[in-house]
Amino acid sequence: MTNMLRSRWWSWGFRSAVMLYFVVLIVCPILGIYGQSLSGGWSSFLDNLTEPLAWNAVLLTVKLALVATLINVAVGTMSGWVLTRYRFPGRKLLNSMVDLPFALPTAVVGLMILLLLGPRSAVGKWADSLGFTILFHQPAIVVAMVFVTFPFVIRAVQPLLEEIDASEEEAAYTMGATKAKTFFRVILPNMMPGILSGAMLAFSRALAEFGAVVLVAGNIPGRTQVASVYIFGQIESDHPAAAAAVSVLLLTFSFVILWLVNYVQTRRTAR
Amino acid sequence: MTIRRLWIGLTFVLFGLLLGIPVVRIAIGAFDGGWSGFIDGVGRPEALHALMMTGMIVVIVTVINTIFGVMLALYLVRANWLGTQLKRLLNSIVDLPFAVSPIIGGLMIVLLLGPDAALGALLNKAGIDIVYALPGMVLATLFVTFPLIIREVMPVLQEIGASQEEAAHMLGAYPWTTFWRVTWPSIQWSVVYGVVLTVARTLGEFGAVLVVSGNILFKTQTATTLVYQDVENFNVTAANSVALVLAACSVGLLLFMEWVKSRKEN
DSSP: OHHHHHHHHHHHHHHHHHHHHHIIIIIHHHHHHHHHHTTTHHHHHHHHHHSHHHHHHHHHHHHHHHHHHHHHHHHHHHHHHHHHHOOOTTHHHHHHHTTHHHHSOHHHHHHHHHHHHSTTSHHHHHHHHTTOOOTTSHHHHHHHHHHHHHHHHHHHHHHHHHHSOHHHHHHHHHTTOOHHHHIIIIIHHHHHHHHHHHHHHHHHHHHHOOHHHHHHSOOOTTTTOOHHHHHHHHHHTTOHHHHHHHHHHHHHHHHHHHHHHHHHHHHHHHO | OHHHHHHHHHHHHHHIIIIIHHHHHHHHHHTTTHHHHHHHHHHSHHHHHHHHHHHHHHHHHHHHHHHHHHHHHHHHHHOSSSOHHHHHHHHHHHTHHHHSOHHHHHHHHHHHHSTTSHHHHHHHHTTOOOTTSHHHHHHHHHHHHHHHHHHHHHHHHHHHOSHHHHHHHHTTOOHHHHIIIIIHHHHHHHHHHHHHHHHHHHHHOOHHHHHHHOOOTTTTOOHHHHHHHHHHTTOHHHHHHHHHHHHHHHHHHHHHHHHHHHHHHO
16 A cells, blocks of 8 residues: 555656656746747837847848748759659668758858858859859858758658659559659649648748858848847847847747648648 | 659769768868867867867756656656646647747746846855856757657657557556566667757757857857857867867767667667
8 A cells, every 4th residue: 555655656746747847948938038028018029129130130031041941942852852762872871961961060060161162162262253252141141041951851751752652653654644744743742741841840940040050141230140140149248138029029930830830740641 | 764863963963062062071171280280179178178068968968858758758648647638738839949949049048047037046146057057058958959859759659559558557567667668668769769869969059058158168168169169269170170079979970870760660
């Protein structure tokens, strides 16, 4: 009897400890930041957001993240297709290389891009001779975002391609469809949920990226300063309210995206 | 057939350009000053201290995350004492750190526990520093890496179902025995995979740690924030050396992950 009682106490203690940890670690900080941003009332929250530098940083981030996502959709769909459909020497190596951007520290990624695109590198000189610079300008930010979000679309597309019923494709061929037509009418629609959720995850990651971007962006306020770098600058110069306001905007945006991804995925599995 | 060749070739070129060359460039850059340049870069006292800080954070975060991650995954899948609705809500909260920019993750901790916050001031009076010290950096990293293990373990638990555990329970096994003898063998490789992901993410964590640590030399500087500071000070060769150490760790972890993946599938 005492043994049973003790085990019940133990399990009750475990449960509360784990749940408490969960709530304190995850829920409290998120509520805290929403609270902090609104602590000065709505008007100061809006003032912090409509501050030209803040607003420019947000717009720039959204614009560049969109460009990076589009590049990744094109590149990722193609690579995902090649890696699942074709068998060739080196395929396994390429397939494991896909995860490299997730494994590498973002500061290291920033340093890589800095070295590769800098004014003394081959690419930098070439771009210079054409009359534009990459590093510390918007193209460098896009390159950083593309690198960091590279795996998302590929990893979202691959399982779908493996699942596609070969008979659908064969039926299309038998009925005389060309390869291109089969791809666009049969295969692409099947890949669509993967492309969409991969693209949304990549977009939300690109919005949030800091480490790779801060080293290559130049961070000129209003011109090459992205939102996360703006937030960092506000923290450093001791304006937590301004930092919190922009953070809340970005967070809400990311939460909506995350929810949409979940929605797309649950709808797919429910079907 | 030729089209096929074209696509494969294009993929190779793309991967080489986008993933291969950058990694090779770091390796070359680290040896700009020869072996001695690399040794100097890594052997600097600040670099050694930074690598030690990173190592400490990795160990603490991985241990805490593994214990709580596995237990929480078990509760979220198996517990009857949580209602279905509540379980669904908690399940979606688990993912939230993925959506939070690391910078914002750091900001949250500074806002809640920093010297200006009520709780932070209270702890400060008691002599406990959280922000600009190790505990804050561990907290920030815990927040950022929170979902990784849970997300690896939960699908496996759902797949294997509860029938074996129920059988063990019926036969009179204690919960502890049931866990080690029945549940653990089927989830162990997923846990290992999640742990490797956590280690990789912790090694590379930059934004959250930068905000929380204040990047104080010889005190709270980690390997990634040292790379950042070196670059800001135009000390590129030294930055490269430390970056190469980090990149080598990540590539090693990646290879290990591939191995674990193949074990997991068997």
